[in-house]
Amino acid sequence: MFQSFMLHTWIASTIIALVAGTLGFFVVLRRSAFAAHALPIGSFPGAAAAVLLGIQPLWGLLAFVAVGVVLLQQLQRLGRRDVAAGLVLVTLMALGSLLLSMTHSYGPGVFALLFGEVLGVSAADLLPVAIISAVVIFGVISLYRPLLLQSAFPELAVPRGLRPGVMDLLFLVLLGLVVAMALPVVGTLLVFSLLVAPAATAQSLSANPIRALSLSILLSLGMMWLSIVLSFWTNWPIGFFIGAIGATLFSSARIFRYLRDRFNSRSAMVTP
Amino acid sequence: MIQQRNGERRVHMPKFEESSKVALAADVPGPATEQPLLAVDDLTVKIGTRVLLQGVSFTLSPGEFCGLIGENGAGKTTLLRSLVGTQPSPHGCVKVCGFPPSRARGMVGYVPQKINFAPDLPLRVCDLVQLGCDGHRLGPRWFSRKSSEAVSRALAAVGAEQFAKQRIGELSGGQQQRAVIAHALARQPRLLLLDEPLANLDFKSANELARLLGHLTREHGIAVLITAHDMNPLLSLMDRVVYLAGGRAACGSVEEVIQSESLSRLYGYPVAVIKHSGRIMIVPDTEGPQPDEACYMEPSNGRNRERITK
């Protein structure tokens, strides 16, 4: 499991889990889970198209993600976020299926794009992951307070000079970068689990934003590592483990909170 | 009574308020009148073809406490939102300390009429107040004694210390309201725009907030523009009233506006102003002629009662 070819896997997946746990905190805070679903699903044909055109999948992904980000930001300004995300998803899928139908053949990489090829990361794949992660982490650290304020309390952010359109765009650019970077490694379906499950779990466990953010990163790392180990042992797809662990985490956090609240209200009633 | 000021440009203080201002103007420190803190000139807000506000003009000087009144839907929230910059497409000129609203960010504290806090937001009251101090700053937050003192002062000002460490979405409406007021106060704004800040508060909190606002205007020269349907806790503090009706605004002194006839006309409902032992109270006038009661029950011809007794 720790042979040299696995080293790249460990490095890439650790970086991705770290970044996804960080940005996922804001995805959940902004209630943008649907956007975090629409962007990877919608831009996956971009990678497929790039493979068929013979260019790096990352460029195709980045192109599709850029279209998606601009569309999302413009549509969100007109009205509801969930509707905007749905429309973007449909538009990108339509564009992607048109591109794929023009080439008349599906690359063998399509399955890998959907479900990831964590166990087959090469040294060449590491460089874009590292660069984009550094950019995203730098962005999150410098925008931490404005993003926190604007995501949690949009009405209170405008009087502080944070314009919603600008903040939306900045956030979506960060999200798009994470999606484009993580998609070839962990696959379309898992980007979403990694972005949402650890952060939602952490936010329901801690009311302190710094602690919730740190917990989100830790859970994301733990989820990723455990899934790799299990996937290596059982030879089952990693996506199954990430999805299952994510759902388990979130529901056990909810149950834990429910029990804790019930226990607290019991003891409060006993000792008035 | 409602003076329409459409198109009339004013740079200096409106003429009405001299009489009531005298008592308070004496103890306002600093620059009193040369630059208004807030200058609204010919503000018009339309949504589609509907005109919500038309030709609204007034100014607020440092240390002034101004009430904003009008019936439900008169446009009070719309006016405050245009002053803050959250209202889409306002026309006209709004200047806060000489800046347009989007550039006056450190100077304005705003309390919206309602905010829906999601119950699972991972933020406590103290985090909200802390973001009031430094929410617009870039980079990581380093510990600073000055800002943590500002946070505890703002929390103490609204009596929110007991629940400062609780998750904000799990508090009561009035507690959330006080947290938002502390957020608005945290950065020591020069202009406070408060939209129904008393609406959810109990007697004690409402009176303490009123006293705090009075202190801020008198001692620190902060200007306050506040809407309230129950104005009683504020009447002794108010220097001036801006009132909205039919999309237009006019200002007047408290003596002029807070009168039975003018308030009744403004709200279209009988209102009595009672003066008793130096205090003024506004109450709905139940003695006078009443408008027809709206009947939403179907007229019953005694059949329901028969059925019940059977």
Ligand SMILES: Nc1ncnc2c1ncn2[C@@H]1O[C@H](COP(=O)(O)OP(=O)(O)OP(=O)(O)O)[C@@H](O)[C@H]1O
């Ligand atoms: N987004 C909107 N689209 C269309 N009309 C709107 C919108 N927001 C407000 N209005 C209209 O603007 C008018 C003024 O609303 P506003 O909220 O400013 O009233 P208000 O004076 O604050 O009332 P209240 O005392 O109930 O708070 C209302 O008639 C309302 O119907």
Ligand SMILES: [Mg+2]
């Ligand atoms: Mg209102």
